[in-house]
Amino acid sequence: MNGFLMFLDGLKQYMNFWSIFNVLWATQLGIIVGMLPGLTATMGIALLTTLTFKMPAADAVLILICMYVGAIYGGSRSAILLNIPGTPANAATAMDGHPLARAGFAGSAIGIGTTGSFLGSIIGLIFLAVFTPLIGNFALNFQSFEFFALAIFGVVISGNLTAPKDPLKGWISGFLGLFVAMIGMEGIHAYVRFAFGSVDLSGGIDLIPAMVGVFGFSEIISVMKNQKLEVVQTEINRVIPKVKDVAKHWKTIIRSGVIGTFIGAIPGVGEDIAAWVSYDFAKNASKEPEKYGKGSYEGLISAETANNAACGGTIIPVLSLAIPGSAPAAVLLAAMFIHNVRPGPLIMIESPEFVYQTVAMVFMATIGMYILGLSMVKWLVKVLTVPREKLMPIVFVLCVIGAYAIHSRIFEIGVMVVFGLIGFIMKEMDYPVAPMVLGIILGDILDKNLRRALVLSEGDMLPLITRPISLVIVLLTVLTLVSKMPWFRSMMRRIKQGLKGIVKKSA
Amino acid sequence: MNERDMHKADFITSVVLLTFSITVVWMSIEMPRLENRDINPLTVPGIVPGFLGVVIGIFSLILLERSIRHRGYKLELSGEKIGKFFRKDSSLRMFGTIALALFYAWGLVGRIPYPVSTFLFVFLFVVIFEYSREDPGARKRRKIFIAGLMAVLVSGIVSVVFRYLFLVKLP
Numbered sequence A: 001m002n003g004f005l006m007f008l009d010g011l012k013q014y015m016n017f018w019s020i021f022n023v024l025w026a027t028q029l030g031i032i033v034g035m036l037p038g039l040t041a042t043m044g045i046a047l048l049t050t051l052t053f054k055m056p057a058a059d060a061v062l063i064l065i066c067m068y069v070g071a072i073y074g075g076s077r078s079a080i081l082l083n084i085p086g087t088p089a090n091a092a093t094a095m096d097g098h099p100l101a102r103a104g105f106a107g108s109a110i111g112i113g114t115t116g117s118f119l120g121s122i123i124g125l126i127f128l129a130v131f132t133p134l135i136g137n138f139a140l141n142f143q144s145f146e147f148f149a150l151a152i153f154g155v156v157i158s159g160n161l162t163a164p165k166d167p168l169k170g171w172i173s174g175f176l177g178l179f180v181a182m183i184g185m186e187g188i189h190a191y192v193r194f195a196f197g198s199v200d201l202s203g204g205i206d207l208i209p210a211m212v213g214v215f216g217f218s219e220i221i222s223v224m225k226n227q228k229l230e231v232v233q234t235e236i237n238r239v240i241p242k243v244k245d246v247a248k249h250w251k252t253i254i255r256s257g258v259i260g261t262f263i264g265a266i267p268g269v270g271e272d273i274a275a276w277v278s279y280d281f282a283k284n285a286s287k288e289p290e291k292y293g294k295g296s297y298e299g300l301i302s303a304e305t306a307n308n309a310a311c312g313g314t315i316i317p318v319l320s321l322a323i324p325g326s327a328p329a330a331v332l333l334a335a336m337f338i339h340n341v342r343p344g345p346l347i348m349i350e351s352p353e354f355v356y357q358t359v360a361m362v363f364m365a366t367i368g369m370y371i372l373g374l375s376m377v378k379w380l381v382k383v384l385t386v387p388r389e390k391l392m393p394i395v396f397v398l399c400v401i402g403a404y405a406i407h408s409r410i411f412e413i414g415v416m417v418v419f420g421l422i423g424f425i426m427k428e429m430d431y432p433v434a435p436m437v438l439g440i441i442l443g444d445i446l447d448k449n450l451r452r453a454l455v456l457s458e459g460d461m462l463p464l465i466t467r468p469i470s471l472v473i474v475l476l477t478v479l480t481l482v483s484k485m486p487w488f489r490s491m492m493r494r495i496k497q498g499l500k501g502i503v504k505k506s507a
Numbered sequence B: 001m002n003e004r005d006m007h008k009a010d011f012i013t014s015v016v017l018l019t020f021s022i023t024v025v026w027m028s029i030e031m032p033r034l035e036n037r038d039i040n041p042l043t044v045p046g047i048v049p050g051f052l053g054v055v056i057g058i059f060s061l062i063l064l065e066r067s068i069r070h071r072g073y074k075l076e077l078s079g080e081k082i083g084k085f086f087r088k089d090s091s092l093r094m095f096g097t098i099a100l101a102l103f104y105a106w107g108l109v110g111r112i113p114y115p116v117s118t119f120l121f122v123f124l125f126v127v128i129f130e131y132s133r134e135d136p137g138a139r140k141r142r143k144i145f146i147a148g149l150m151a152v153l154v155s156g157i158v159s160v161v162f163r164y165l166f167l168v169k170l171p
Helices: A002-013 A017-035 A041-052 A057-082 A088-102 A106-139 A144-162 A167-180 A207-225 A243-247 A250-265 A271-285 A297-321 A327-338 A352-373 A377-385 A388-405 A410-428 A434-456 A468-482 A486-506 B003-030 B047-069 B079-087 B089-108 B114-130 B137-165
Strands: none
Touching: A002 A106, A002 A352, A017 A041, A017 A057, A017 A352, A017 A377, A041 A057, A041 A207, A041 A327, A041 A388, A057 A088, A057 A106, A057 A297, A057 A327, A057 A352, A057 A377, A088 A106, A088 A271, A088 A297, A106 A243, A106 A250, A106 A297, A106 A352, A144 A167, A144 A434, A144 A468, A167 A434, A167 B047, A207 A327, A207 A388, A207 A410, A207 A434, A207 B089, A250 A271, A250 A297, A271 A297, A297 A327, A297 A352, A327 A434, A388 A410, A388 B089, A388 B114, A388 B137, A410 B089, A434 B047, B003 B047, B079 B089, B089 B114, B114 B137
């Protein structure tokens, strides 16, 4: 009840002209960023962080959340009309959204997708409001061993889920990210590591320029390298969906919302995996699985509900553990630190009102997204026809000035460029970049907590498996690692067959 | 990238990563133990980078073993193959983008006034990527005019917004 009152207080704070104006422009900009292939939610939030860093924290974080929710939704537009997901989160949307557009149902596909995103976002924010305080209070039991184990678990599970075909590459990416965080002055003895005498490097690698490079510059190169995209020539009919068309999918919506939030809350996994997992679940539970991939409204709504539900989910670990659930949430976390908001286990003691204020922000963004998503549809489609040759130089100009603006250092432009090139090469060779970014964030947590833990235990690593919470995290990490090994899979298959045999015999 | 090429790429990457991890471990061991400050030996600065170096080394060994198993070491590079790669349209666009971006970010920004460098970058980018020999003269002139107009607008708006609205001292 107290939480609900704090939520209403947070909402009241944003019931003024300027806040509503900020919600509208930031969400609309988010939808446009999400729509344009090559511009992702992460890039949008990173660039907007550089534009809002002089604003008060409450306004800046509101704008960034609106960009986040708007962009994750906006990507569905290009997924439906171009068969190219505007952001990775909308890849599953294209599976059924595009066939519907080709069949002449672009308008209703956009309407159903928008409603799915809206409902998903609402489910996500309910979980955000309920689970953040619970996890935050539970995380108060975390000490150095738990945080060390959690950092390792974060990069391992992120690597597993963002590179399902080859998790080894995901793990390499994550550990390289952890290493990047080692560059510069360390936090215990102020010793400068891996700086090679460079004053700039001794300050470390800042997250925002690195992320602008990895998610901005590398995307520009990819977009310019690939073939031009063609927009589907289709009449956009009625966009606003009928209530019964949405209501008949209520089971799928609830299931996808819960799955999306849960997957979103797993460190470094993200909205794209949430959408795919939800899509698979919906297909398995469907009465018409044969329609999936050929233009199923159910498939479309499952993907769109999950990716927006994941937005709320990704913010749960941001607020309660200071560990991001996805790449866009990682920038959001960095932006919160820039604005002197300190998320983490102490947030429920130091500033519980901020948790509910964030819920209010997601709520505002969700309402803005639904209203804007169902209006100006025909006009916004024109944005998709802007040629990449004209759009990409503007994006790169923003990447350069954005990387420079926060600290006014030319060095940060170099960081952005280098990470852009690294990100591009990694993507070309099937290395996911999200674990690397998560690694950059978790590196400092890992470094300080491992060394603190070793001091507290006088060099004994046993508490890692004798402390109950730490043991659970270690077991989960080991399970995540071995679950992809061929011997483990064949062993599990044999156990499954054995169990089936026992059940048959007993029957 | 097809599967065969991926194994070759994995072979090269694993060798690079292995070299990198050995260097990191060696540098971590070489890091000072700060005995003069009388610190707890379990908190020496090299302990965590060393641990990460070992883990990256193990992963790169697994990658190396896997790529060798798939004959990724047979790189089969030839002048003809390399030439074909560089002549591909997609490669030209990729290298063109990287070259222009590096020229702007490292060659222009910070050396000449920001609005001028931004104007040059946007103008060159649009002209180079939209240029087509087959276009008639009037169309070429129109494209150049639009590129110039766009470059003026982008450099002007970005410079003014960052300088006067966000109070950033432009590079």
